[in-house]
Amino acid sequence: MMTIVDRGNGTSVGDRSYDAVMARNGAIMRAALGVDYAGYESGSIAFDYDRLMGDVGYTVDDVREAQRRVGVGNTPLLELRRLTALARQCAEDGLGARIFVKDEQTNPSGSYKDRRASMSIVQARELGFRGVAAATSGNYGAAVASQAAMAGLKCVIAQECYDSARIGQPEILEKMRKCEALGAEVMQLSVGPELFYSYLLMLEETGYFNASLYSAYGIAGVEPLGVEIVEQCHSLLGKAPEHVIATNAGGGNLTGTARGLRIAGAHHTLVHGASVDLHGLSMASDHDFNRKSFTTGHTGFGMPYATDPDHSDVPRSAARPLRYMDDYLLVKQGEVFAMTELLAHLEGMERGPAGNTSLAAAFALARTRPRDEVIVVQETEYTGAGKHPLAQLSFARDMGIEVRLGDPDDEIPGRSIVLPDHPSRISARYADLERMRTSYIRNAVDHVGGAQAVGGGTGIASAVDVDYLVAETRTDERFVRRTLTNLGVGFSGNGAVIRT
Amino acid sequence: MPARPGDWVQIHRVVLAPHERTGKLPEDTRAVPFESWSKGFLVGRAADETVGGPVDVGVAGVSVGDLVEVETVVGRRLRGRLVALNPGYDHGFGTTYVPELLHVARQAQAVLAEAHRDRDRHDLAGGR
Numbered sequence: 001m002m003t004i005v006d007r008g009n010g011t012s013v014g015d016r017s018y019d020a021v022m023a024r025n026g027a028i029m030r031a032a033l034g035v036d037y038a039g040y041e042s043g044s045i046a047f048d049y050d051r052l053m054g055d056v057g058y059t060v061d062d063v064r065e066a067q068r069r070v071g072v073g074n075t076p077l078l079e080l081r082r083l084t085a086l087a088r089q090c091a092e093d094g095l096g097a098r099i100f101v102k103d104e105q106t107n108p109s110g111s112y113k114d115r116r117a118s119m120s121i122v123q124a125r126e127l128g129f130r131g132v133a134a135a136t137s138g139n140y141g142a143a144v145a146s147q148a149a150m151a152g153l154k155c156v157i158a159q160e161c162y163d164s165a166r167i168g169q170p171e172i173l174e175k176m177r178k179c180e181a182l183g184a185e186v187m188q189l190s191v192g193p194e195l196f197y198s199y200l201l202m203l204e205e206t207g208y209f210n211a212s213l214y215s216a217y218g219i220a221g222v223e224p225l226g227v228e229i230v231e232q233c234h235s236l237l238g239k240a241p242e243h244v245i246a247t248n249a250g251g252g253n254l255t256g257t258a259r260g261l262r263i264a265g266a267h268h269t270l271v272h273g274a275s276v277d278l279h280g281l282s283m284a285s286d287h288d289f290n291r292k293s294f295t296t297g298h299t300g301f302g303m304p305y306a307t308d309p310d311h312s313d314v315p316r317s318a319a320r321p322l323r324y325m326d327d328y329l330l331v332k333q334g335e336v337f338a339m340t341e342l343l344a345h346l347e348g349m350e351r352g353p354a355g356n357t358s359l360a361a362a363f364a365l366a367r368t369r370p371r372d373e374v375i376v377v378q379e380t381e382y383t384g385a386g387k388h389p390l391a392q393l394s395f396a397r398d399m400g401i402e403v404r405l406g407d408p409d410d411e412i413p414g415r416s417i418v419l420p421d422h423p424s425r426i427s428a429r430y431a432d433l434e435r436m437r438t439s440y441i442r443n444a445v446d447h448v449g450g451a452q453a454v455g456g457g458t459g460i461a462s463a464v465d466v467d468y469l470v471a472e473t474r475t476d477e478r479f480v481r482r483t484l485t486n487l488g489v490g491f492s493g494n495g496a497v498i499r500t
Numbered sequence: 501m502p503a504r505p506g507d508w509v510q511i512h513r514v515v516l517a518p519h520e521r522t523g524k525l526p527e528d529t530r531a532v533p534f535e536s537w538s539k540g541f542l543v544g545r546a547a548d549e550t551v552g553g554p555v556d557v558g559v560a561g562v563s564v565g566d567l568v569e570v571e572t573v574v575g576r577r578l579r580g581r582l583v584a585l586n587p588g589y590d591h592g593f594g595t596t597y598v599p600e601l602l603h604v605a606r607q608a609q610a611v612l613a614e615a616h617r618d619r620d621r622h623d624l625a626g627g628r
Contacts, residue, residue, distance in 0.1 A: 170592075285528055286526070286531075385589070385593070440593035
């Protein structure tokens, strides 16, 4: 006998069609973020980044205390003596800087993302939300789920996991498992930017907090990482490190760490970004999706987010890597897998490959730096099923990627993974930072609507705009003015208005 | 094996058909649907995709392919086609070993061992 129950309590969501929901993006996000970004705008290119970060209202010590309570932070700093020795064997006399690593996998959910998530949950609680959500295929999902569990909040994680053949990337399947193990609901989507539409619908329906990767609270959560590095180096070595390498994708990792280093007074420490080089692959391509072995920490995010930070899910991202990056190192997939294996065999530490992108860059950099210099690799991540070189390389072979030993420079993303046939092949390659900075300025102008829209429609960039762009790109007035001029923007100053 | 109300299941939905996909997309992505998968406790068979409409909770069981409603762990109600009952996790450490990795490690050990030997030889010869 069949029983039919008329539920009657539909969702409060209105028109669920794609266009209608995307048109409600602003309203949904304002409700889900609890922050009005409009107040930070200048009306032109610039916005008040310092005030955005200042409004978090927590000092670094406040953040450290909040994190201590949830078991986040205070991770070990370990010297990798045998990797250093190996680098010295692959370097000229007198070269071979000392390599240290912050073992971030000791955080509750196994990565430094716990630092960001802890502050996201602090913010959610302050604002009175009863649930949190995040759109991420990475470790951040597990971190948010973990912190939500501790706070008794509900959690939904949206991840891009499957291609059109319903093949799941092993790394992302493990994230799903981890999030579910921590009590979260996981929405799994196929490839495409329309994930944002599904995510918005869920936010609207649940009324949960959007624990964005780009929030000021999240970035503030990373600052203690930089502070710890300085404190630990002072204690161990009597000085701050000469170099810190931070894996770069969305930019939050590098931004937070660099800000922490400055807070701790380490103004001479060079901050290097590091990404896996996936040039040639399209991040929105169904075909390419499962033909890469890294799902984050790569140029597919690193390039667009550095050159256009404000295209994320918040109006103004607190993650602004070009502001803090001294240079940007690119490594090959094969190099990172090799370093993961070396970390295990030479240092007795088995860690997830995605967390070793900076380690590969550090090894390459160490070969070029004096022996008395210190390089700190700013993270590790946990390892397990799916998050493992064997899982990824075996999967790559299944997907038709050639996996072989050879010269990493021969690696073609999507076609081959080349493990270095000698450690001396692991090399420092630098992205073209000047080109990225130029790109950034062009995108910043596009953001306000083009050259003629700058300065509230006058086509003139103010001194505030220029100062902002100088800070955002770590360049100088001359560079900014020249770039703006080339874009058809005029600027005030010296009484002369220049237009092309 | 039929799934019954209360069972832990996985459902699938086509969120956007290929012709409904939007914006700047590579051709290969535009040609396929945008899909979602979710897990939850089976509520019952559903007559249509609209959550809030009637659900059939008394039936003997539903099968893979049937349109159903589930309740997720946070209490959301979702509808889609049943694809799995008690879905497990089958990601692991790969289907085969990759010996190239071991080669990298052993080579590095050899480089370090060679360096050690050189150092010992140097010391024995009285160098500093």
